[in-house]
Amino acid sequence: MTGAATDAALTKAAALMPEAIAAWSDFLRIPSISAQPDHAGDCRLAAEWARARLAGLGFAARLHETAGHPVVLATHPGPSADAPHLLYYGHYDVQPPEPLELWPSPPFTPTLVDGPRGKRMVARGAVDDKGQVAAWLGAFAAWHEATGTMPVRLTVLLEGEEEIGSPHLEPFLAAERARLAADAAVISDTNLWDFTTPAITTGLRGLLYVEIRARAASRDLHSGLFGGLACNPINELVQALGALRDARGVVQIPGFYGGVAPLSAEQEAAWAALGFDVAAFLGDVGLATPAGEAGRGALERLWARPTADLNGIWGGYAGPGAKTVIPAEAGAKISFRLVPGQDPEAIFAGLKQFLAARVHPDLKLDYALYGAAPGIAVATDLPVVAAARAALAEEYAKPPVLIGCGASIPVVESLKRVLGLETLLMGFGLDDDQIHSPGEKFELACFEHGLRAHIRLLGHLAARPG
Template identity: 50%
Template sequence: MSDLERALQAADDGLDKSLERLFALLKIPSISTDPAYRHGCREAADWLKRDLASLGFEASLRETPGHPVVLAKQPKPGAPHVLFYGHYDVQPVDPLDKWETPPFEPRIGETGGKKVILGRGSSDDKGQVMTFVEACRAWKAATGSLPLGVTLMIEGEEECGSINLPAFLDEAKDELAADAALVCDTTMWGEGKPAITSALRGLIYEELTIRAANRDLHSGMYGGAARNPLHVLAQIVAGLHDETGRVTLAGFYDGVPETPEPIREQWRSLGLDAEAFLGPVGLSAPAGEADRMIIEQVQSRPTCDVNGMWGGYTGAGAKTVIPAEAHAKISFRLVGDQDPAAIRQTFRAYVREQLPVDCDVEFSGHKGSRAIQVPVDSPALAKTRAALRDEWGVEPITIGLGGSIPIVGDFKKTLGMDTLLAGFALDDDRIHSPNEKYDLESFRRGTRSWIRILAALAA
């Protein structure tokens, strides 16, 4: 047996123990956006530090103004060195009543005849992180060492914007030096079809509060006369798109490239239609730009989405009030050379222009990120492609990703390194939703894939 074959065998033999470790991590409620779970975030970071230290990594927690970063390093003199990135924080679990089993009580279940790992974070991103950790464990068990140098940086604020990560990167850039960065927070094209992500959309996230009266008002006394902030907000939100699905902000499409026709032709050949993409989530008709294929709408076109709207009384029963405030959370996904700062400024100007008398607005914006294009002709990507082909028996697909991973841009800007994005989640994993799952086969073969990728990059 070769070293690679021994490592693959070690991973298969240790699958049950790997799942036990994953379940231990999944049980920790590390919700980064909610201060009530701050202790859970630190517990998850401590767990990872201890686990990585048990594998011989020099592991530590690095404090930030928010949740700590787990940093673990194991060099191999004379060999290449890679930097692996993941996150241990998870999304809130609301609405809790939609979960079929408690979100932090992980278990093996079955969906569509397949065995799956159920629980918050199973796919995004604890399950994916642990595929890499278990790959390192298998190499150590089989050969006593890793095939190349490895640094792991696992943060606890990805789900709330990675606010403190850029500063940490700048402070620790000498410690983080590597030949390439690896990120697994991505998806496959489909079941049994691995993918390498070559493009990521950028992101802007805005929160706004519109205020009118100085207190909530009785709708019987003031209705018809007093300004209702919820009505104002609804009109503003409705005006963000036209009847064809295009965003109406001035200059929004500046810097948006047209997809080359050969790539569009390749996308057509994939056969992704509305029934295949939207049917599993109970929808039937695309709502994006009417003149674009659905694969363009989710991979290569910019978007504007309302992620939440609220105000007034939302409890059980009736309470007839005109609220003093209305709130919304709105996100934009960006492509090409769209400028996050310019679009944020344009959006805020649009809102202010729509405000009637007696209303004012307050904005709270998160860090914006530009879209990312990853070089598709690098030797490291070719090696990764070959490793995935060897594991899955099919040619990996190179795709764009509709989501945003701002750290990829920071790796390039601050550390001067490109990123390989290879993940093993599926589109139906219900990330950010109740009943999140991760296919057991994704976990098993994801671990085996990383074993092969590490060997390929070490060659």
């Protein structure tokens, strides 16, 4: 493929942009909420929508059943058997939309509205991940219409359980290892640096997510008749969890920081040059004072340091009025964001030992593990990264910056460990897109830039010798 073919695909993309936006909207109308059993049929409908879209672009596409929601697997032979081969990964499932009353419009009625940067699409999944998937599907459509084929060999993997931890993805990867073979993977589920500055993400924090159930007496107790003598699960759990971090935000689990590498001088300088405005970042969500690990830079805290955060805590009576009760049970959910070098299973074991040493002997603790993925450092010396740098520089008229990400995309580690694939993380979201929150949106300009950037990426890879 030549530059002329890329130009033809870009020209075709301009003509097809209304169609790409319409397809994106159709995708968003499907309430494919993987966490809610009542929406299992909608998850299947979203998978079938994606399969049909890919089949219409010349892919051999089918649904593969799992013990949960189906996986979409599609392949395109490209121009020749020796062309570069990419695996595109995305997910068609979305987070629950609640609380519904906080949405400016119904979450599964995609709505284009005016914003300070032009039009934006508001809907659940607008950016995470249906919008970013729809962008690269639009790029495929432009290549298909302009040239009758794809410029490289392509495999597409779309799952329907990313938002619930991908419990059935790894068995699928292992079973389909041969058909998933490729030169590299591409994921668009990350952000730009800012609205006008493209970025390639080079590091992801891992995740350990734990639910704790604490039980003491065989029933709820009167706080006057038993208070002062009976074990109170809320008291015990709150006190023990409160000791997880010291006054400087340092996690107190023994061995927690084992394997955590200090930030290099080169990395520190590169991140300082980005000019991150921490006041604006916090101000956008109504905050003013940085929290977390004292003595560390803002981007270091976000991208290169591990965390421990309580995500929920419950127990006893929380209704109107008073009820003087010592509850029999209490519970909490806690997430640890991990960095490369940390072992999630070792930290889970350390957490259990830490809490057991700090609670009353009558308190029984049970644990449920909902995710355990290590932090990831992404290679930057790959042909696909070089092609992405060139593509983004052309699309935005400035070179992309290399950034970290405090969030987790566990499939990146799975693709590396199970399939031996390195991953390009080239995304087009923004920090204010409100993913997982009411009012999720995706700037129309970001969608269009993303679509064109994927066209350019494929063209650059096709033109690379070897």
